[in-house]
Amino acid sequence: MPNMIVCVKQIADPEAPPGSFKVDEAAKQVLPAAGVSQVVSPFDEQAVEAALRIKDAQGGKITVLSLGKNFVMDVIKKPLSMGADEMILLQDPAFEGSDSHTTAYALAMAIKKVGEYDLIFCGRQAADWDAGQVGSGIAEILGIPAITPAKNVELVNGNVKVERVVTDGYEVIEASTPLLIMVSNELGEPRYPKLKGIMAAAKKEVPTWNAQDIGADAAKLGAGGARAKVHKLFIPVKEGKCEIIEGENPEDAAVNLALKLRER
Ligand SMILES: Cc1cc2nc3c(=O)[nH]c(=O)nc-3n(C[C@H](O)[C@H](O)[C@H](O)COP(=O)(O)OP(=O)(O)OC[C@H]3O[C@@H](n4cnc5c(N)ncnc54)[C@H](O)[C@@H]3O)c2cc1C
Numbered sequence: 001m002p003n004m005i006v007c008v009k010q011i012a013d014p015e016a017p018p019g020s021f022k023v024d025e026a027a028k029q030v031l032p033a034a035g036v037s038q039v040v041s042p043f044d045e046q047a048v049e050a051a052l053r054i055k056d057a058q059g060g061k062i063t064v065l066s067l068g069k070n071f072v073m074d075v076i077k078k079p080l081s082m083g084a085d086e087m088i089l090l091q092d093p094a095f096e097g098s099d100s101h102t103t104a105y106a107l108a109m110a111i112k113k114v115g116e117y118d119l120i121f122c123g124r125q126a127a128d129w130d131a132g133q134v135g136s137g138i139a140e141i142l143g144i145p146a147i148t149p150a151k152n153v154e155l156v157n158g159n160v161k162v163e164r165v166v167t168d169g170y171e172v173i174e175a176s177t178p179l180l181i182m183v184s185n186e187l188g189e190p191r192y193p194k195l196k197g198i199m200a201a202a203k204k205e206v207p208t209w210n211a212q213d214i215g216a217d218a219a220k221l222g223a224g225g226a227r228a229k230v231h232k233l234f235i236p237v238k239e240g241k242c243e244i245i246e247g248e249n250p251e252d253a254a255v256n257l258a259l260k261l262r263e264r
Helices: 042-058 078-082 100-114 134-142 195-203 250-263
Strands: 003-007 010-012 022-024 029-031 038-040 061-067 086-090 119-123 146-156 159-166 169-175 179-183
Touching (some): 038 042, 042 078, 061 078, 078 195, 134 179, 159 179
Parallel strands (some): 003 119, 146 179
């Protein structure tokens, strides 16, 4: 039965109105948005769903890892209420100022500490920064192959059969484990947690590991280890102009519109 690990990120609700997002341009930081709730990144819910479908068919164990700060326990425990078995949070001031590489490094070190794994699932991208890099980074650091982005994952005779999204459809790839898969929204709706799952998740102890627990090299973490440099962080200004074309009736307005367009 496969040992599966799913990496899940807590983010500000991407469905919140754009006006609620604020950045500190000088500090190049996103400011916590007042009144915007935290959610599990939607692609990561699909990654959990992909693991659960394998568990439904073949059994196995699902461990969820999340790296971040200010975790809202009712939110981050959602994968447990959906049916995952264990969850470990990674939280330490040493992770502050992370980029894709240092995030991948910390998660890879935590995965090594978890121990045996056959499949690692990530979302195709986190729905806040949309980098789409962490999954491939984890695979690189662990020295295992990665397939991204996946719309369906099955275990067939011990091998993994992945339907990989391409621009004009999908291709089917078979691979052996251990393997990392970044899951796309084409997988379909993640399941809703049931009341029993929500109650079990509420009672579940969730350990928190820090940088020392995962045996990470401090120089490779957070801002100090980051390879990406943010030069500018700003909210683009969008300007729109609207001109109402008048007329006696719709036909007349259409004629006026056509005349205006010809003029331009
Ligand atoms: C603690 C922390 C501090 C940060 N500080 C800064 C900062 O100061 N300045 C700045 O510009 N940016 C900061 N970031 C953002 C950081 O640069 C991005 O999170 C990083 O580049 C990864 O990009 P992404 O989030 O778009 O992930 P992607 O590469 O798009 O993620 C792909 C997948 O990887 C997994 N994954 C990604 N992140 C996590 C996570 N945290 N936990 C579990 N799984 C994950 C998920 O499965 C996700 O679907 C910080 C992030 C963290 C976690």
